[in-house]
Amino acid sequence: MNWNKHAKYYDWEFDLICTNQREDIRIWKVLAKEYGGPILELCCGSGRITQELIKDGHIIFVIDNSNEMLNILKAKNLPNIEILNSDMTTFKINRKFKFAFISYSSFQQLLTLEEQIKCLNNIYDHLEDGGVLAMDINPRICEGAEILPRTHSYTAEYPINNSTVTMYTSHKIDRINQIKHWKDEYLEIAENGEERRTFIDISLKECSKDYMKLLFEKCKFEIINIYGDFDNGDVTENSDNLIYVVRKK
Ligand SMILES: C[S@@+](CC[C@H](N)C(=O)[O-])C[C@H]1O[C@@H](n2cnc3c(N)ncnc32)[C@H](O)[C@@H]1O
Known part of the structure; x- marks a missing residue:
């Protein structure tokens, strides 16, 4: 998926309409503090989350495959950041990370099981032993009118x-x-x-809870926690976001 055309509207539109999603920053701050750096962020976009974690003193390596999104991020002139234009299924970095994360349901842009497995295997290879991956998944993508x-x-x-x-x-x-x-x-x-x-x-x-469980198992990740909201709350039948925290086995 290519976000180049959308980049010029992204930050502006996010502030305008994404009222619920902006709450997500709370959980990424908590998880980044808990699992520590160096941090790898996939699908960083224009750095909406990145900039907040850098304010907290983290050092971050970010990846995105949209040149235009990354140009907006670069224009923010953030310290303590390394930026790579690459695909989340194929990126290669010559170092390992304690903590990796993917925000705003971005993993769900991978539309086949094969691509998802390729991505998880790639992240696995970039985590230290016992390293942690977190991502938020919207379990209701295909609800509603066809x-x-x-x-x-x-x-x-x-x-x-x-x-x-x-x-x-x-x-x-x-x-x-x-x-x-x-x-x-x-x-x-x-x-x-x-x-x-x-x-x-x-x-x-769409990625249901059972589907994600099998996917993580297949890719040798152990589920540590699944939160049902951005305040580390429990999963309920009304949860709009499931935040998975999984550890490399
Ligand atoms: C919804 S935006 C999320 C941006 C940011 N994480 C946030 O929460 O505001 C999705 C991002 O995923 C990136 N993306 C989409 N497919 C990708 C892929 N296969 N590899 C790397 N980045 C990808 C897009 O370029 C875009 O910046």
Whole structure:
């Protein structure tokens, strides 16, 4: 999945609409403190979590496969960071880490079991003995209507360009492969009335609790904890995020 086209809107849109997800920072701070550095962050994007962990004094090695997302991160000029443009299934770093994590359901961008196993095996090879991996998984990706026709999501001022952005979203669920495919359209209207449209496709794979249990077992990770929210709470039938903390066997 390539986030280059989305990068220019990412931080702005996150602040605008992702009210629940922004609570996630609490658990990454707690886990980073508990398991310590050096830390490996996969799918770091523009560094939303990274910058907060660096403020806490951590040294972080980050990976993402979007040049544009990484350019935004680099422009933040953060200290104590090493940045690599690479894929989470194939990256190679000549060192091992105590703690690795993947935030914002980003592991679910891997749409096949083969890719997921390749990624977990790769992370395994980059962890120290007894090293810990954590990731948040949205267990409800494929809930709800199978098809959402093009629907207005929001209209908001986009101060970076002195423009207005209207976002339309649509989706389709592939029930056989348990994947939800979104098609988002950003219509940006400049002050002089000029229009620019950006189309973005995002797909995420459903990963149930049992599926993740088997996947971690197969890849030789032992589950230490599964939290049902970003405050280290228990898993309930209403949990929107499951935060897995697993240890290299
Ligand atoms: C939802 S954003 C999350 C960014 C950041 N972790 C956060 O929580 O704000 C997903 C990120 O995953 C990255 N990504 C998607 N597929 C990837 C892959 N196969 N390997 C590495 N990064 C990937 C995208 O470029 C994007 O920056």
